[in-house]
Amino acid sequence: MKVRVKLLSPAGAMPAGFDEYGEAKMDVPAGASLADVMAKISLPKEEAYTSLVGGQAVVPDERAGYALADGDEVTLLPAIQGG
Amino acid sequence: MGGWQGKVLRVNLTEGTAQSEPLNQEWADLYLGQRGLATKYLFEEMDPAVDPLSPENKMIIGTGPLTGTMASTGGRWSVTTKGALTDAIASSNSGGYFGGELKLAGWDFIIFEGKSPKPVYLLIRDDNVQILDAGEFWGQTVWVTEDAIRTKHHDPLIRVASIGRAGEAMVRFACVMNDKDRAAGRSGVGAVMGSKNLKAVAVRGTQGVAVDDPARFMKVVAEMRQKLDTHAARERLGRVGTHAMMDNTNAYGSLPTRNSRDVQFDGHDAVKVKTAHTPRRSDGKPNLISTKACFACSIGCGRIAKIDPEHYSVGSDEAKDKYGKAIGGLEYESIFALAPMVGCSDLDAATYANALCNEDGMDPISLGGSISAAMELYEVGAITKEDTGGIELKFGNAEAMTKVTEMIIAGEGIGADIGLGARRLCEKYGHPEFAIVVKGQEIPGYDTRAMQGMGLAYATSNRGACHMRAAPFTDDFTHVRADGKAQIVKDTQDANAAKDNTGLCAFSGNAWDIADMAAQVDAACGGGWDEARMLEAGERTYTIERQFNLRAGMTSADDTLPERFLKEAAKSGVAKGRVTELDKMLPEYYELRGWTADGVPTNETLDRVGV
Numbered sequence: 001m002k003v004r005v006k007l008l009s010p011a012g013a014m015p016a017g018f019d020e021y022g023e024a025k026m027d028v029p030a031g032a033s034l035a036d037v038m039a040k041i042s043l044p045k046e047e048a049y050t051s052l053v054g055g056q057a058v059v060p061d062e063r064a065g066y067a068l069a070d071g072d073e074v075t076l077l078p079a080i081q082g083g
Numbered sequence: 084m085g086g087w088q089g090k091v092l093r094v095n096l097t098e099g100t101a102q103s104e105p106l107n108q109e110w111a112d113l114y115l116g117q118r119g120l121a122t123k124y125l126f127e128e129m130d131p132a133v134d135p136l137s138p139e140n141k142m143i144i145g146t147g148p149l150t151g152t153m154a155s156t157g158g159r160w161s162v163t164t165k166g167a168l169t170d171a172i173a174s175s176n177s178g179g180y181f182g183g184e185l186k187l188a189g190w191d192f193i194i195f196e197g198k199s200p201k202p203v204y205l206l207i208r209d210d211n212v213q214i215l216d217a218g219e220f221w222g223q224t225v226w227v228t229e230d231a232i233r234t235k236h237h238d239p240l241i242r243v244a245s246i247g248r249a250g251e252a253m254v255r256f257a258c259v260m261n262d263k264d265r266a267a268g269r270s271g272v273g274a275v276m277g278s279k280n281l282k283a284v285a286v287r288g289t290q291g292v293a294v295d296d297p298a299r300f301m302k303v304v305a306e307m308r309q310k311l312d313t314h315a316a317r318e319r320l321g322r323v324g325t326h327a328m329m330d331n332t333n334a335y336g337s338l339p340t341r342n343s344r345d346v347q348f349d350g351h352d353a354v355k356v357k358t359a360h361t362p363r364r365s366d367g368k369p370n371l372i373s374t375k376a377c378f379a380c381s382i383g384c385g386r387i388a389k390i391d392p393e394h395y396s397v398g399s400d401e402a403k404d405k406y407g408k409a410i411g412g413l414e415y416e417s418i419f420a421l422a423p424m425v426g427c428s429d430l431d432a433a434t435y436a437n438a439l440c441n442e443d444g445m446d447p448i449s450l451g452g453s454i455s456a457a458m459e460l461y462e463v464g465a466i467t468k469e470d471t472g473g474i475e476l477k478f479g480n481a482e483a484m485t486k487v488t489e490m491i492i493a494g495e496g497i498g499a500d501i502g503l504g505a506r507r508l509c510e511k512y513g514h515p516e517f518a519i520v521v522k523g524q525e526i527p528g529y530d531t532r533a534m535q536g537m538g539l540a541y542a543t544s545n546r547g548a549c550h551m552r553a554a555p556f557t558d559d560f561t562h563v564r565a566d567g568k569a570q571i572v573k574d575t576q577d578a579n580a581a582k583d584n585t586g587l588c589a590f591s592g593n594a595w596d597i598a599d600m601a602a603q604v605d606a607a608c609g610g611g612w613d614e615a616r617m618l619e620a621g622e623r624t625y626t627i628e629r630q631f632n633l634r635a636g637m638t639s640a641d642d643t644l645p646e647r648f649l650k651e652a653a654k655s656g657v658a659k660g661r662v663t664e665l666d667k668m669l670p671e672y673y674e675l676r677g678w679t680a681d682g683v684p685t686n687e688t689l690d691r692v693g694v
Contacts, residue, residue, distance in 0.1 A: 008334060009327040011315030021357070044315035046594075050560040052334060057657040059562050075334050079560035080316060081593060082328035082415050082528065082550060 001030050001070035003037060008077040015042045028068070035063040037074060048079040085294035086148030086607035087111055088191050092212060094205060096279050097138060097197030101205070101212045106191050112610065113693060115584035115617070116147035116191070118174045119624030121163035124194065125172070126627055131635035135165040135271070136253060136278040138198035144185070144244065144284065145193075147586025151186025151292040151378075153301070154603050155308045156588035158183040158378025160267075165635065167271030167278070168255045168449065168504050169523040169547040172631045175258070175272045176551070176583060177244075178377035178385075179265030184242035187288030199280040204245075206236065207286045217282035224248060224442045225260040226405075232285045245283035246273045247443030252494045253277050254502040256449030256525075264385070264411025264441040265377065270524060270546050271504075273444045295609030303602045307595060312381050316593035320384040321374065325415035326356040328528070332419070335560065336656010337533035339526060340423040341478045342455035343519045343645065346530045346653045350428025350479075354418060358430060365393040370430055371412055382590055386412030388434050396435035396485060410434075411441045416550075419528030420451025425458060426478030433481075436488045443492045449504060450491070452525025454484055456505035456517050457497070465512040471497045519645045522547035522637070531648045533658035534559035536568035539668040542642045543572065545628035551589055552576055563657050565664040569671035581621030619692070626676075626684055626694045639682035642669060 007015070007022040018024040028037055034051055043049060051058045052075040058066050068074070087106055094101045107124070114120040121143040125131075133139040142164040149157040160182025166173030185193070188209050202217040220228045225247040233241045243261060250257040250273035257273030258266040267273075294300040311317055319327060332338035333351045340348045352358065359370040368389060376383035387409050390397050397407040413421075413434055421433035440447045454476075460466040461476040468475070474483045474497070490498025500508055505525050509518040519526050524547025531538030536555025544552040554575040555568060582592055585600055592600075598614040605612040632641075643649075648663040673680060677688030684694070 008330040009319060009323070011319040047315055048557045048561060050331070050335065052657065055334075055336075055656070057335070057561075057563055077331040077334060077560070078315075078319075079557040080319070080328070080331070081554055081556045081590075082325055082332075 001032070001068070002027055003068050003072045003074055005037065005041070005074045005076065007041070008075065009080065011044050011047065011078065031067055033064055034058055034066040034068060034074065037068065038063065038076070041076070043076070050077045050079050051075070084609050085292070086152070086604070087116070088186060088189050088292070090190050091192045091194060092190050092207070093194045093196070094214070095196045096199040096203065096281060099199070099214055101214060103210075113620065114624060115604070115612070115620045117145045117150070117159065117161050117586055118163065118176070118583040119580060119620060119627070120584065121145035121161060121192065122172060122174065122624065122627050122631060124192070125163060126631050131165065131631045133165065135167045135170060135275055138279070140165050140275060140278075142195040142272070142275050142279065143192055146182050146186050146191055147584055148604060148608050150586030151183040152294065152607060153379060154304050154587060154607070155311055155379060155381045156377070156591045157586050158380065159586050159588055160185065161583070162259050162267040162272040164272055164275045166546065167253065167257075167274035169270050170635060171270070171522050171547060171637060172545050172628045173270035173272050174546060174583070175267035175269045177259070177261060177265050177267040178380070178588060179262040180378045181242045181244045181261035181286065182586070183378035184286045184288045186292050187290055188286050189288065189290050193284065195279060195281060198278065202280045202282050204232065204281070204283040204285060207284070209287070209289055220282050221251065222248065225444050226263055226442050228283055229263060232283060236285070238287055241285050241287045243283050243285045245444070246276050248492050249443045249445045249502070250274060250277035252502070254445060254491060255504040255507065256446040256453065258444045258446050260441065260444045266441070266444070266446070268446045269448070269549065294607040296606050300603070300606035303606050307599055307603060308381060310599065311591055311594040314594035317382050320382050320590060323356050323360070324374070324384050324386050326359060326386070326413055326418055328415040329355055329419060331560070332528060335533055336653060336658055337530040338423050339419065339519070339528060339530050341426045342424065342459045342517065343526070343530060343647055346533065346656045346658070348423035350426070351423070353428035354422040354430045354433065359388075359413065363391055365391050370434060372409060377588070380588065382588070384414070384590060386414065388412030390434050391431045394431040394435070395482065396431060406435055406438050410438045413437055416527055417447040420448045421484070424451040424455045425484050427481040427484055428479070429481035432485050436485050439485070439488050439492065445491070448527050449525040450488060452519055453501050453505045453508060454487055456509050456519065457487070457501050459517045460509065460512045460514060463514070465514055466497065516646045519647065520548060521644060522641050524548045526645070530653070531644060531663040532653040532661050533563055533656055535563065535565050535663060535668065536571055538644055538648060538663040538665055539568050539572045539672060540576070542644050542665055542669065543576070543672060545625065545632055552579055554579060554592070563661065565667040569668050569675055573672060573675045576625050577618055577621035579621070580624040581617040584620055584624060623692045623694055626689070626692045629684060630694060633683060642682055
């Protein structure tokens with residue numbers, strides 16, 4: 001199945017597979033979890049990331065059990081401090 | 084012993100005297116510096132109940148022991164006083180080069196007392212201190228004043244902290260500025276400076292800042308510099324500044340929009356960071372053209388922008404000459420306040436309004452929050468077209484937003500009322516519920532229905548609504564819940580106070596923990612500064628600020644949020660249908676602090692923290 005992933009405010013170079021706008025279309029096995037998808041993306045280890053599916057938050061503890069559906073839109077953003 | 088210079092300059096503006104005195108080292112050992120130490124001086128020397136705009140209020144320009152050293156980001160300085168906007172303790176922290184220069188001139192603190200009978204400025208050249216007539220600068224902008232003082236004294240290296248016309252007019256959210264676009268921004272510290280007829284403080288320093296153990300200091304500073312410079316957050320802040328946060332808050336549903344009636348902004352695409360970096364059609368250049376860094380900083384989050392030459396704000400030759408060139412650009416807080424909060428999707432209008440804030444010394448957060456309140460008052464008919472002089476002060480009207488900004492600075496018409504700040508404005512026009520403030524201070528760019536911890540942080544912030552007094556960001560951006568926030572807010576309030584006492588920038592905290600900062604402080608100051616002692620000083624700082632506010636007449640009733648956050652559910656985003664559950668968080672927070680159910684520190688707590 002295909003899911004669309006949008007990465008906001010990335011640090012450093014955009015991870016492989018993402019365009020200059022921070023978007024990627026990913027082919028993943030049917031039943032793949034949100035955690036499976038996030039594991040495929042190289043993100044800085046020192047930052048926590050927020051995950052939204054269809055605009056709704058999925059907390060870190062629920063990512064492994066959150067089964068994505070074909071066409072889902074995942075948004076990832078670093079839980080950074082502003083100023 | 085090093086870090087501290089050991090000298091305080093006490094300036095009595097009523098009598099026109101300036102005298103050197105030793106820094107109270109006993110207090111420095113307890114509070115370290117800057118925010119905490121300055122509050123200790125205020126607490127011991129003045130009645131917190133005084134009118135903030137009266138001569139009885141004192142104003143302290145303070146540095147930390149790492150200010151002026153080679154520690155990365157070690158250029159911070161603060162203005163600590165009773166806030167004109169909030170009637171609470173104010174400690175506004177600034178970057179720029181003024182703080183480092185003050186330390187290089189040999190001074191830790193300047194304490195201003197009284198009120199000058201006429202406009203003056205203070206000139207410091209190392210130990211040579213003069214109070215000089217500022218008649219020729221009064222009525223001038225920050226930008227003119229900085230250059231004019233350097234020209235007058237034939238020294239391009241003089242650093243100037245000054246107020247613009249907003250501070251002179253005692254606009255309640257006026258700032259103290261330095262380096263033309265760096266501000267001690269919040270709580271109306273510029274209005275206090277204006278009330279004292281003090282136009283500027285000009286400093287030239289040629290001394291060094293001694294440290295306790297130079298070899299250890301250089302080693303630890305180099306190690307910490309490496310840790311900071313390779314961190315993901317530093318790379319992001321340098322490349323896209325803080326503006327990038329708006330993508331996050333908009334996606335999450337915590338972007339205050341149209342006076343916080345909404346939490347996501349339909350005009351976001353026009354004002355987001357990507358747009359600011361994209362070349363425009365008119366001149367092929369983007370809004371953001373460069374970056375800048377403060378004293379000793381290796382992050383460089385500051386932005387330099389250029390307004391579209393075809394934009395209405397630079398339509399005249401005079402405007403083009405002043406604002407059509409490279410000027411200080413937008414940060415997250417200024418773009419949130421001057422775009423979504425006022426419903427405007429005009430990047431150049433926001434850049435222009437932000438430039439006006441820099442030029443005449445106003446806090447863009449409070450400016451946006453005050454204008455958005457006025458817009459809501461206008462939309463319900465409480466402010467009329469007659470009141471505005473014909474301006475259609477509706478959400479989304481960028482030209483109206485910039486016009487009333489000009490009027491606030493000039494003290495004209497409705498501008499004089501908006502310059503009172505949202506609380507006083509909304510009380511005057513009969514709708515106090517439209518003031519999106521805490522303790523009279525307009526909220527920064529985080530809606531508390533999605534970010535519940537930030538709600539508790541705003542409610543309990545000693546200086547009114549603030550995003551820099553606690554750091555519940557990570558948990559708030561991953562869990563929309565009230566559970567667990569009290570501990571996070573309490574701990575990060577103490578930690579942020581500890582950071583603010585050092586002279587380092589809060590943004591270094593993305594890479595450094597308190598132990599990293601303590602290692603640098605200890606090498607500079609000697610005397611056993613470790614993580615635990617730093618945090619003790621942080622908690623002591625938070626507690627003495629609380630005591631100041633209680634003596635100023637505040638109560639637990641002031642530890643609250645705008646009615647909108649408590650009663651009106653978020654319309655969209657991750658917290659759709661939710662309000663801020665302050666009632667669940669506040670009692671636990673008081674208990675963790677060792678305060679009574681009425682928010683008063685117990686005697687046992689005061690003994691424990693040493694206040």
